Amino acid sequence: MLVLGIETSCDETSAALVDGARIVSSVVLSQLDHAPYGGVVPELASRAHLRTLVPVVRQCLAQGGLELAQVDGIAVTCGPGLVGSLLVGLSMAKGLALSAGKPLIGVHHLEGHIFSNLLGSDLEPPFLVLLVSGGHTELVTVAELGHYRCLGRTRDDAAGEAFDKVAKVLGLLPPGQVVAGGRAVSTWAAKGDPAAIAFPRAMSGGPGFDFSFSGLKTAVLNYARGLRPGELEQQLPDIAASFQEAVVDALVQTTLRAQADSGMGAVALAGGVAANTLLRQRLQEACQQRGARFHCPPLPLCTDNAAMIAAVGHHYLRLGRVAGLDLDVDPRLRLGAD
Ligand code: KG4
Ligand code: ZN
Numbered sequence: 001m002l003v004l005g006i007e008t009s010c011d012e013t014s015a016a017l018v019d020g021a022r023i024v025s026s027v028v029l030s031q032l033d034h035a036p037y038g039g040v041v042p043e044l045a046s047r048a049h050l051r052t053l054v055p056v057v058r059q060c061l062a063q064g065g066l067e068l069a070q071v072d073g074i075a076v077t078c079g080p081g082l083v084g085s086l087l088v089g090l091s092m093a094k095g096l097a098l099s100a101g102k103p104l105i106g107v108h109h110l111e112g113h114i115f116s117n118l119l120g121s122d123l124e125p126p127f128l129v130l131l132v133s134g135g136h137t138e139l140v141t142v143a144e145l146g147h148y149r150c151l152g153r154t155r156d157d158a159a160g161e162a163f164d165k166v167a168k169v170l171g172l173l174p175p176g177q178v179v180a181g182g183r184a185v186s187t188w189a190a191k192g193d194p195a196a197i198a199f200p201r202a203m204s205g206g207p208g209f210d211f212s213f214s215g216l217k218t219a220v221l222n223y224a225r226g227l228r229p230g231e232l233e234q235q236l237p238d239i240a241a242s243f244q245e246a247v248v249d250a251l252v253q254t255t256l257r258a259q260a261d262s263g264m265g266a267v268a269l270a271g272g273v274a275a276n277t278l279l280r281q282r283l284q285e286a287c288q289q290r291g292a293r294f295h296c297p298p299l300p301l302c303t304d305n306a307a308m309i310a311a312v313g314h315h316y317l318r319l320g321r322v323a324g325l326d327l328d329v330d331p332r333l334r335l336g337a338d
Contacts, residue, residue: 001072003317004096005310006057008049008089009081009109010134011040012303015053015060017071018310021119025064026307027056028300035178038168046084053092060306068100073322075313078106079333080135086329094325103322105313110136110335112308113270114148116297119311123295128264130255130283133271134160137251139209139258140335145315148335151258152209159247160273162202162213166220166243170236180303182273185240189278192237194245197223202250209258216246244278252282259292266293275302 002024007014011034016026029052033044061067076093079086090106097104113131117123125145131138137154157165164181167173172184202216220243224232251273259267267287273279280296287294301308316322 001314001317002066002070003073003075003105003310003313004057004060004068004071005107005306005308005313006053006074006076006089006093007109007112007304007306007309008053008085009077009079010085010304011045011048012305013049013052013056014304014306015057016305016307016310017060017064017066018119018307018314020314021121021311023119023307024066025060026305027060027063028305029056030178032178035176038173039164040082042082042084045082046088049085049088053088057092057096068096068102071100071102073103073105073313073317075105075107075310075317077109077112077309078327079108079330081109081331083329083331086331090327090329094327098325103317104325104327105316105321106323106327107309107312108333108335109309110138111148111312114140114142114268115311115315116270116301116305116308117268117295119297119301119307121295123266123268126264127266127268127295128255128259128262129268129270130251131271132159132251132269132273132279134158134164136271137211137213138335139255141262141264150335151262152211152254154211154213156212156214157217159211159213159251160271162217162247163273165217169221170224170232170239172236172240180272182276185244186276186278188237188240189244192239192241194241196238197242199223199242199246201246201253203254209254209261211250211254213247216243244276248276248279248282251279252286255283256286256290259287259290264292266295268294269296270302272303275299
């Protein structure tokens with residue numbers, strides 16, 4: 001069964017064809033429009049999706065050597081995300097579904113990130129997943145596909161958001177290029193000493209499995225502001241490395257506590273921050289030490305992509321759970337048990 005996926009929730013315009021756990025073709029276009037602003041500008045994002053989504057879908061079908069008529073269903077992200085961007089994707093998906101007479105499947109973006117672990121892999125529930133993206137930081141148990149329980153989440157900034165803000169304020173983003181804040185921080189961190197500065201750990205301090213990154217972010221900004229002229233440039237690698245160390249440490253420690261508490265034998269990583277090399281290594285080592293299976297998606301499937309959306313669509317299409325053409329977007333859609 002072949003599903004066409006469409007993802008436009010933020011600043012990646014993407015289409016993919018997926019057959020079960022197999023990616024038949026995939027196109028991801030990262031928008032360049034936001035580079036001068038140091039962050040995603042919602043209106044520019046919607047307009048860029050409007051310009052590029054049709055060519056991206058065409059390219060995806062051509063890459064797979066397939067026509068729309070051969071597709072069994074059309075899956076599209078309907079939330080959470082930027083409302084204008086989501087509307088462009090959903091309108092496109094509805095148009096295709098209507099014109100080709102195909103079923104439409106509305107997909108939760110975070111469920112897509114969870115499913116990115118299942119593409120090309122034999123991972124099966126139950127497992128615990130650490131979802132770390134630009135908008136979310138959550139620890140979720142997957143009892144079975146479609147049945148999710150959130151054990152903890154960030155009380156303020158998402159991990160990716162903290163990476164992005166620190167990269168922006170410290171001026172780590174290469175001028176004129178589109179590089180994720182997290183990637184820029186980790187590139188600088190590779191040249192620095194992670195033990196140079198003792199930043200506070202991004203823990204919520206409570207007994208549960210929540211996170212809090214705003215205190216850490218403020219500590220980094222205050223540290224940078226307290227430096228004399230010239231010192232900041234010199235210390236950038238150490239600041240980046242020490243900040244990254246504090247984020248990764250908090251993510252790994254809390255995930256391990258949740259793993260022990262939930263008794264899950266497998267731990268997965270998902271979301272854009274799952275592309276962070278240090279996080280992948282640390283969590284893998286920690287899981288290995290306690291005999292738990294560890295899984296993380298290949299790098300291109302960590303950040304936003306339509307293959308993960310098509311994979312979710314495939315699952316629900318098989319179950320016959322399709323949407324009507326009155327499907328709407330929800331920028332704050334929650335990932336709930338059902
Ligand atoms: O999942 P994603 O592509 O979009 C959202 O759904 O938010 O995640 C984007 C986030 C950004 O905050 C970006 O800075 C972060 O993922 N990111 C990274 C790395 N690559 C992307 N964070 C840390 N290290 C990386 N290598
Ligand atoms: Zn995402």
